[in-house]
Amino acid sequence: MSYIDVDTKAAEISVRGLTKIFGVGTGAVTAISDADLALHRGEFLSLLGPSGCGKTTLLRIVAGLEFPTEGQVDVRGKPVWNKRKRSKAATKPISMMFQEARLFPWFTVAQNVALPLRIAGVPKEQRIARAHEICETVGLKGFENHRPTQLSGGMRQRASLARALVTDPQVLLLDEPFGALDAMTRDTLNMELMEVCARANVTTILVTHSIAEAAFLSDRVVVLAPRPARITGIEAIPFPRPRALDLQRRSEFQDMVAHLRAALMEGAQ
Structure with missing residues (x-):
């Protein structure tokens, strides 16, 4: 069954007939089976499912980090993969953030944040200025010259988020970026993430195990x-934006969380 409900010709991200198999013969494992999906510009979409169901694999294929066995992924009308060859033109607008901050300990925060610009050949003065600007956006003003070891876990994730945003991406892929943080820090970063994505009109895909996080963002x-990951449903979240944290205390939000939990349980049967 196809779940595409956005015109694929106008879609920012289009996934069609995506299948990924690891290994061969009797040892082969199907991680994703015949997935269809499309996102429009500026949409925030979450992938929700049990551990090992292929969420991260799907994200990595969209990012150009893993090639598909079958199917096609287009970003802004350009195919990400031509067999096993990745398209730089398709993946250029993409940034990805992982669960671990993955900061270089010998770099300052500003140097870590500016690294994608350094790789792209942006002059030093320009890239450091941009790094300071984005650090202020994510709440790291005053910490630009600190080393990662001097930061809390939440602040390291802020730096990782700043690095993902420093190139002004049009597509942001998030692989459980705040999963290891305490609840209060996670709420704060989710609010900042939501505000930044809305302001920049970034098309975002989030992998999460948190039903409440998916419903809120x-x-x-x-x-x-x-496994193998199959899309069993796509649920529209009806709450208007901007959203505040007190939304999560409202009965209609709790009803949505319960609905998503039931959908997960039904899909697992």
Whole structure:
């Protein structure tokens, strides 16, 4: 069954017939099976499913970090993969943030944040100025010259988020970026993430195990079944933006969380 409900010709991200198999023969494992999906510009979409169901694999294929066995992924109308060859033109607008901050300990925060610009050949003065600007956006003003070892876990994730945003990406891929943080820090960073993405009109895909996080951040939530990952449903989140944290205390939000949990349980059967 196809779950594409955005015109694929106008889609910012289009996934069609995506299948990923690891290994061969009797040892082969199907991580994703015949997935269809499309996102429009500026949409925030979450992938929700049990551990090992292929969420991260799907994200990595969109990012150009893993090639598909079958199917096609287009970003802004350009195919990410031509067989096993990755398209630089398609992946250029993409930034990805991981669960671990992955900062270089010998670099300052500003140097870590500016690294993508350094790789792109941006002059030093210009890239450091941009790094300071984005550090202020994510709440790291005054910490630009600190080393990662001098930061809390939440601040390291702020630096990782700043690095993902420093190139002004049009597509942001997030692989459980705040999963290891305490609840209060996670709430704070989720609010900042939501505000930054809305302001920049960034198309975002988030992998998360948190039903409440998916419901709070997303425009739509993709529900996936256990391996091989199959899209069993796509749920629209009806709450208007901007959203405040007190939304999570409202009965209609709790009803949405319960609905998503039921969809997950039904898909797992």
